[in-house]
Amino acid sequence: xxxxxxxxxxxxxxxxxxxxxxxxxxxxxxxxxxxxxxxxxxxxxxxxxxxxxxxxxxxxxxxxxxxxxxxxxxxxxxxxxxxxxxxxxxxxxxxxxxxxxxxxxxxxxxxxxxxxxxxxxxxxxxxxxxxxxxxxxxxxxxxxxxxxxxxxxxxxxxxxxxxxxxxxxxxxxxxxxxxxxxxxxxxxxxxxxxxxxxxxxxxxxxxxxxxxxxxxxxxxxxxxxxxxxxxxxxxxxxxxxxxxxxxxxxxxxxxxxxxxxxxxxxxxxxxxxxxxxxxxxxxxxxxxxxxxxxxxxxxxxxxxxxxxxxxxxxxxxxxxxxxxxxxxxxxxxxxxxxxxxxxxxxxxxxxxxxxxxxxxxxxxxxxxxxxxxxxxxxxxxxxxxxxxxxxxxxxxxxxxxxxxxxxxxxxxxxxxxxxxxxxxxxxxxxxxxxxxxxxxxxxxxxxxxxxxxxxxxxxxxxxxxxxxxxxxxxxxxxxxxxxxxxxxxxxxxxxxxxxxxxxxxxxxxxxxx
Amino acid sequence: xxxxxxxxxxxxxxxxxxxxxxxxxxxxxxxxxxxxxxxxxxxxxxxxxxxxxxxxxxxxxxxxxxxxxxxxxxxxxxxxxxxxxxxxxxxxxxxxxxxxxxxxxxxxxxxxxxxxxxxxxxxxxxxxxxxxxxxxxxxxxxxxxxxxxxxxxxxxxxxxxxxxxxxxxxxxxxxxxxxxxxxxxxxxxxxxxxxxxxxxxxxxxxxxxxxxxxxxxxxxxxxxxxxxxxxxxxxxxxxxxxxxxxxxxxxxxxxxxxxxxxxxxxxxxxxxxxxxxxxxxxxxxxxxxxxxxxxxxxxxxxxxxxxxxxxxxxxxxxxxxxxxxxxxxxxxxxxxxxxxxxxxxxxxxxxxxxxxxxxxxxxxxxxxx
Numbered sequence: 001x002x003x004x005x006x007x008x009x010x011x012x013x014x015x016x017x018x019x020x021x022x023x024x025x026x027x028x029x030x031x032x033x034x035x036x037x038x039x040x041x042x043x044x045x046x047x048x049x050x051x052x053x054x055x056x057x058x059x060x061x062x063x064x065x066x067x068x069x070x071x072x073x074x075x076x077x078x079x080x081x082x083x084x085x086x087x088x089x090x091x092x093x094x095x096x097x098x099x100x101x102x103x104x105x106x107x108x109x110x111x112x113x114x115x116x117x118x119x120x121x122x123x124x125x126x127x128x129x130x131x132x133x134x135x136x137x138x139x140x141x142x143x144x145x146x147x148x149x150x151x152x153x154x155x156x157x158x159x160x161x162x163x164x165x166x167x168x169x170x171x172x173x174x175x176x177x178x179x180x181x182x183x184x185x186x187x188x189x190x191x192x193x194x195x196x197x198x199x200x201x202x203x204x205x206x207x208x209x210x211x212x213x214x215x216x217x218x219x220x221x222x223x224x225x226x227x228x229x230x231x232x233x234x235x236x237x238x239x240x241x242x243x244x245x246x247x248x249x250x251x252x253x254x255x256x257x258x259x260x261x262x263x264x265x266x267x268x269x270x271x272x273x274x275x276x277x278x279x280x281x282x283x284x285x286x287x288x289x290x291x292x293x294x295x296x297x298x299x300x301x302x303x304x305x306x307x308x309x310x311x312x313x314x315x316x317x318x319x320x321x322x323x324x325x326x327x328x329x330x331x332x333x334x335x336x337x338x339x340x341x342x343x344x345x346x347x348x349x350x351x352x353x354x355x356x357x358x359x360x361x362x363x364x365x366x367x368x369x370x371x372x373x374x375x376x377x378x379x380x381x382x383x384x385x386x387x388x389x390x391x392x393x394x395x396x397x398x399x400x401x402x403x404x405x406x407x408x409x410x411x412x413x414x415x416x417x418x419x420x421x422x423x424x425x426x427x428x429x430x431x432x433x434x435x436x437x438x439x440x441x442x443x444x445x446x447x448x449x450x451x452x453x454x455x456x457x458x459x460x461x462x463x464x465x466x467x468x469x470x471x472x473x474x475x476x477x478x479x480x481x482x483x484x485x486x487x488x489x490x491x492x493x494x495x496x497x498x499x500x501x502x503x504x505x506x507x508x509x510x511x512x513x
Numbered sequence: 514x515x516x517x518x519x520x521x522x523x524x525x526x527x528x529x530x531x532x533x534x535x536x537x538x539x540x541x542x543x544x545x546x547x548x549x550x551x552x553x554x555x556x557x558x559x560x561x562x563x564x565x566x567x568x569x570x571x572x573x574x575x576x577x578x579x580x581x582x583x584x585x586x587x588x589x590x591x592x593x594x595x596x597x598x599x600x601x602x603x604x605x606x607x608x609x610x611x612x613x614x615x616x617x618x619x620x621x622x623x624x625x626x627x628x629x630x631x632x633x634x635x636x637x638x639x640x641x642x643x644x645x646x647x648x649x650x651x652x653x654x655x656x657x658x659x660x661x662x663x664x665x666x667x668x669x670x671x672x673x674x675x676x677x678x679x680x681x682x683x684x685x686x687x688x689x690x691x692x693x694x695x696x697x698x699x700x701x702x703x704x705x706x707x708x709x710x711x712x713x714x715x716x717x718x719x720x721x722x723x724x725x726x727x728x729x730x731x732x733x734x735x736x737x738x739x740x741x742x743x744x745x746x747x748x749x750x751x752x753x754x755x756x757x758x759x760x761x762x763x764x765x766x767x768x769x770x771x772x773x774x775x776x777x778x779x780x781x782x783x784x785x786x787x788x789x790x791x792x793x794x795x796x797x798x799x800x801x802x803x804x805x806x807x808x809x810x811x812x813x814x815x816x817x818x819x820x821x822x823x824x825x826x827x828x829x830x831x832x833x834x835x836x837x838x839x840x841x842x843x844x845x846x847x848x849x850x851x852x853x854x855x856x857x858x859x860x861x862x863x864x865x866x867x868x869x870x871x872x873x874x875x876x877x878x879x880x881x882x
Binding site: 103115126468473 | 748
C-alpha cells in the first residue's frame, strides 16, 4: 500500500511527476525561445505600429500642449453668458501664442483646428505674424522708464522666485520664456525680456491687492501701472481678424481642448463634434459614408465578377489532363507574377478612349468614332482592372478544392439518371462551395483595402476609401483622420470575417488539399 | 595674469577648433531628395556629377520623394531619425516646412556663393527667396499644352479655352489640387487678375470658382504626377492639359509630338532646396558644402542645358546656352522669356500658405462628389 501512496520516483530519486513537468517546461521554454525572434519581430513591426496608428485616431494633445494657458482659462468661459471670452482668455492666449510662434507650433495647431472649422488655419497663421507686434510694447517701455531694473532678466528671476505666488501669470510666462530662449541656444540673461512678460506683469499687478508686495520695486510698479493706458488684447486680436471676436471660434477651441477626442471618428462618418453636441457635417463636406459605401459596393462587384470568371477556368483546370492543365495553370500564374504596376498601366493602354479596345470597336464599327466608350477614370475602369488583378486569388483556391472532388461522384449521379446539369448543380457545385468561400473572402478583403489600382485608373468616382487614407497621410497631413478611417476599415474587415464565420463557417474555407 | 589667461584660452581654442577644421568632418554620403524624371536627371548632370568628380569620396543617393516630402519629413522628425540631407521642394512646401520648424533657417549670404561679380547671394536671388529656409534653384511655370491636330484651324491663344468645351471638345487634364485651378477658373469667369486672391478669400468667390470648374468637371482627367499630362497629350486622350513647362518642352522638342504650348496665364512657381532640421554635424557640413556648389551661378546656368526651367539667379541668365543633346537655343523656351511671359499670373505664396488647408479640404470634397 505504501508503494502506491508514495510518489513514483525516477532513477535520480526525484518524483516522476515533477521530473516530467520540468522536462515539459524546458521543452516549452525552448519552443518559446525558438519562436521568440519571430514573435518579437511581429510585435515590433506589426502589432506596435498598428496600435500606434489606432492611438493616433483619438489622440489630441496638440491643443493642450500648444496653448495650455488658454485651455485652462477657457474652462471658466460659459458661451451662454458672454458672446466672447473675457480678457483673461485673451491674455492667456496672447502669452501662449507668442511662445507657440517662437516654437513654430502655431501653424500646426491651426491646421489641426481647421479640420473642425475651416478658416482657422489661415487665422492662426495670420495672427502668428502679427502677435509679436502688439501694442504691449507700450507696457515694456513704461515699466523700463520707471525702473531700468525691469530690463534685466535677473530681476524677473528673483521676483518669480520670491513673489511668484502673487504674480502667477508673470512667473509662469517667465518660466516658459527661459525655456524658449534656452531652446534657441541663447543665454536668457543676456536677452531683453519680451513684451509678453510685461503684459503678464501688468495684468498681475492690476489684479493683486494694492501695496501688499514685499519688494518695493513691485509696489512702485503697481502704483505706476494704475496710470498706464491699458492695452486691450481683445482689441489687438480683433484688429488682426474679426474672427477672434466670433464666439464659434472660441467654442471650437474649447470643444477640442481635451487630450483625447472622438472628433476624428465622427469626422470619418460625416459627423462633427460641436459645442452643441454631435451634428451632421455640411452637405458639401459629407463624403466618407459615400466612400465607405462605394468601397464595399465595388469590392462586392469585383468579388462576384471574379467568381463568374474564375469558376469556369478553375473547372477547366481541374478536369483537363494534367499536361494541358499545367500549361493553362502557367497562363493563370503568369500575370500573378507580373508587377502590379505593369498590369495596371497596361490596362490604361487598353482601356483609354484612344486605347486598344476602343480602336478595335471603332474599326469593327460597333462603336461610333465620336462616341468612344469611357472605360477608364471611372468605376468601370477600377472594376475591370481589379477583377483581372485579383482573379488568381479566386482561381487558385477554387482549383485546389475542385481537384479533391472525386470524379466518381459525378459519374455516380449520371449513372443514377441525372442529366449533366443536375449532376453538376446537385453534386459537383455543392462540393466546390468551400472553394468559392475561400476565394471570395480572399478577394473581398484584398479589394476593400486596395490602393494603387483605383488611384491609377479610378479617376474621381472610382476611388476607394484607401485612396482617401493615403491622401490624408501624404498630402493633407491629417494623420488622425487617416488613422480613424484605417481603424474603421480594419474593424469592418474583422466584422465581415466574423459574419462569414457565423454564416458559412470558417472551417469550410479550404485553401487547398 | 589676464594676458596669460587669454593666451591659454586662445591656444585651447586653436587646439579644439584646429583639428576639426582640418579634417573638416564631412560625411561621405549624401541623400538628395527630388522629383525623379527629367528634372532629377538635369540636377544629376548639372551638379551632382561635377561635385562627385571634385569629391570622389562622396556617394550621392537620390530619393524620389519630393511629392511626399512634407509628410515624410514630419514622420522622420517625429521618429527622431532624419535620413535626408537635402530636399528639393516647391516654394509652398518650403514655406510650410519652415513654418513647422522642419526645415533649417539659413543665412543665404553666408551659406551660398556670391555671384561672379561679387553680388551677395541674397541680392542675386532677390525676391525668389520666399522663405528663410528656402534655397531657390529654378523658376518654372505651370501652363497648358494642347494637341495641334485636335484643335482644327483655331489653336487656342487664351487660357479660357480650357473652359470652352464647345470650341475645343474633348477631355482636358488638370492637376488634382486647388492651386492654379481656382485662379484660372476665376480669371475665366471674368475676375480681373489683380483681384483674384481678394475674391478667392471669400466664400462667395470660392463658390464662384467651383461653379466655373463644375462646367467642365465631367470632361476633366485629374493628374497628380507631372508626367501624366504629357502622356495623355501624346496618347490623344486629352485635347488640352496643364503641366510644368519643362515637361511640355520635353514632349514637343525631345519627343516630337504634335503638341503646342499655350503660355497664356502661365503661373510662375519656384523650386529649390531645403536642409532638414536634425542633421548630425558631419552630414550638415556635407549638405552645406554641396548646396553651396550646386547653387552657384555656373551650376544653375548649366542645369538649363538639360531642362527648360529658368535659373533662379539673375547672374545665371546670361550664361544659359544650348540644350546639351538637342543643340537648340534654350532661352526662347524659358518661361521667363519676354515672348512667353506676355501674360503671366503671379502666384501668391503667402495667400496660399494661409488658405491651403481650407481650400484643399473643400476641393477634395468637391472632387469626390
